[in-house]
Each structure stands twice: as C-alpha cells, then as structure tokens.
Amino acid sequence: MSDRRTQILDAAATLISERGFTSTSVDDVIKGAKLSGKSHFYHYFKSKEELGYEVLNRQFERFAERGLAILREPMIDPLERLNLFIDAVVALQSESGGRHGSPFGNLAAELADAHEGFRVRIEAVFERWASQIRSLLWEARPQLHDDVDAVRLSRFIIASLEGAVLMTRVKRDLSVLEGIAADLKRFIAMHVRDGTVMQLHRNLEDAGSSPHGIARSMSVPSMAG
Amino acid sequence: MSDRRTQILDAAATLISERGFTSTSVDDVIKGAKLSGKSHFYHYFKSKEELGYEVLNRQFERFAERGLAILREPMIDPLERLNLFIDAVVALQSESGGRHGSPFGNLAAELADAHEGFRVRIEAVFERWASQIRSLLWEARPQLHDDVDAVRLSRFIIASLEGAVLMTRVKRDLSVLEGIAADLKRFIAMHVRDGTVMQLHRNLEDAGSSPHGIARSMSVPSMAG
DNA sequence: TGCGCATAGGACCGTACGGTCCTAATATCT
C-alpha cells in the first residue's frame, strides 16, 4: 500500500493511544503525518471513523505479530509459551513505560457503549486473542487438569492482563503489571496436573517481589495423585 | 446539599457512564437534569471539569457504600467477606446488564493519559479500594500462607475485576464477569493455608459454569480438612 | 414594601470540529 497511508495510520495510532479516538482530531493527524491539508487526508480515508477502524486493525496485526505469535511457536512447550506470551505483554508495555495502555482496552472503554461499529470490532479482537489461547490450552491438555475450562481460563487471562495494563497506566508504575503478570502465571500453574513440573525460564524465576520465591510454589496446588 | 445539585450529578453520572466524559456535553446534562439553561447549570458548578470530579467522587462513595462496605463487615469471616464482595461487584454490574462497565475504569481509559487531574483522582480511587482489601488480608493473615503479598494480591483482584467488567461490556455478556469472578475466588483460595477450610455461602457454590463443580475445589489447595 | 435568592430563558462569543470544494504546482506517461 501507499507509503502515505501507513504514515497516516502510524501518526493516528500514536495520537489515539495518547488522547483517545474522540479527542484526536483529523487536523491533529494531518499535522502528525505532515500532510498538506484536509483534502490530502480525505484522499486516503473516506472518514475519521474509517481511519479509526484501520488503526484498530493495524494495531491488532502488530499485536498478533509481536505478541500472539509466541503462542504458536511450535518448538516450545505450550505452557511455557503461555508464560513467554505474558512476558511479551509486559515487554510491549515497557516500551512506552506503560503510559498508553492497551489500544483495545482504551477504545473499548471509550466507545463500546456509544459506537456499535467499534464495539463489534473490538469484540472480534478479543475473540481472536481468546481463540489463540484456547488452541494453546487444547494443545496443552495432557498437562492440564481434566476440569480446566479453556473458554473461561482464556477470558481470565485476557481480562487480568487488560486490567493490569489499565492500572499500570493510572498509577504510572510498571511494577503493577509485572506483579500481576507473575501472579497470573501462578494462577495458570494452578491448572496443571500433579506431577507435571512446569519449565520456567531462568529469567522468570524472580518475577515476583516476595522474598521467599513464590515461583517455587508454581508446581501446582496439590491433591490427587 | 441542594436537591438540584444531586439531580445534576445523577444525570451526569448516567450520561458519562454511557458516552464517556468528553462525549457528554453540558447541554446534554442540562437536558437530562431538566434545568432551564446554561446559567442554571453554571450556578451549581464552575466548570464541566469540576462536575466530572464530583461525579467521580459520588460514584466512589456509592461503590464504597454498596461494595466496599462488605469488606468491613465485622461478623463475617474475612475471606468469606472477600467472596461476598466479589459477588457484590457482579451484582452491581448486573443492574445495568453489564453495559456500562466500571465508572473508574472507563474514565481511566479515556483520560488517564490526557488529563492529569482525572488521573490522580482515579489513582486515589484505586488506592483506597486496594487499601480496603489490604486491611482485610491483614485481618485474614492467620488463615493465609506466610508468603502472601497483600499489595500484589489486592492489585490482582482489582485488575482482574476491572478487566472482567470491560470484557463483559464489549461482549455484552454477563457470564464473562461471572466466570472470571468464580476463577478469581479460586485464585484467592490458593493463598489459604493448608488445613483452613473456607466457608462458602450456599448461593456461591455454583458460581462456576463447569459441570464438575469447580467451587468444591475452593476448599483450598489441598488435603487436610 | 423591599431585599435577596433560587429559578427560568435566551442571546451571544470564540473556538474547534468533520467534511467539501476549488485551484495551483509538480511529476509521470504518451
């Protein structure tokens, strides 16, 4: 596609993640993308709404490449992939110092009620995200308890990450996300069958802040045998 | 205070939770509160921003009365109080069919980056919320593992609830929140010392959707008993 | 009666917004 288009998309993505969709004017986008005037912009996009949709698309693609892709790595143990994915979410947030939050969560909170077009597109984003996690859980099924509900667990993972990113943004403190990410890993580990020991990366072991290595308790609840 | 003021506050709260702060005009609020004109509104509030702050205050007070109050009930076991609180969050969302999400999360996503005044106020809301959970966890400390980090656990609870409420709004499906609430209870139960059996209300037992009563596995990690 | 105050209603202002339209300059291809 035209170079200009992606230039506009990039500028818009930045502005929208900083100020939200409603508070980003097309004049701002024009300035950010260094276009010559309004007509130049409307040559590439038929409306601001249309621009918003494409920005959302691009941001999901970006997230799919840099985040979700990890969930499909064929050479790594599925449950370890899940941990790596959580780390990737933390890493992506770190790039902006956690200041901009999730592009999906932000748009969702801003527009889910008021704008049906955005709502269904964001719903689709969450659904595709959830479905990637579900297939990973399906793949990991031999290692998991029989009663693990993949639909629910995938939702829980997404919700806690989205909530964590939001709190991180409000508190301007990345350690909020880091702590929740570590706890989320423990929650996932809770679903692993007895006897299965999860592989952990060296650099993940100290993800927690508690002194006596919470990570060790990751080898599952207990019972049965 | 004047009846009119609360009338305005109520109308504004509704509109803001439906459309967000930016997309709610003071003319809309005037119409909603059936005021006679702009000057009438500006007689009670010096600016739209000021109105927003007071709406946020009121909404936190409401939440404190109807939600957080449960965390302080003196006659109930602390960990059971925590479960009841989670149920209360679900119940509060059910009132609107989950359509409006969290007033704090919504404002946070919309304004945390752009408007420092709102950001610090929302941060304070989360902090007060977290501190209530922390004191409850302190009270429950004899029942909890030694290595439970109250700061982290309280953040995790808030984040997963906020994320759940957001997803519920996007999917327009209350069962998303219900499932996450049930999973969150299981996560909390994971921190309870072996040998301690959590009391559960009858009406909480089937909070999950999985056929083989996940609720039963709430009796903590394991054995004992 | 007269004072102060909450209600009422509307004109007005400056600014910003999304979007359209029109005209030049520049580059590309025939």
Next chain:
DNA sequence: AGATATTAGGACCGTACGGTCCTATGCGCA
C-alpha cells in the same frame, strides 16, 4: 509538448462545544 494523476494549500460550511452575560419571574423573609 500535451494529457493525466498525484501532491499541495487553503477557503469555506454547518454544527457543536464550553462558557459568559443579561433579563425577568417567582419566592420567602425582614
């Protein structure tokens, strides 16, 4: 050289916004 599309730049329009100001009506109270 001439026709064609892309870039550039700006004037313009209707609407909506937050906010101010001014006037007039009803009200209780000294």
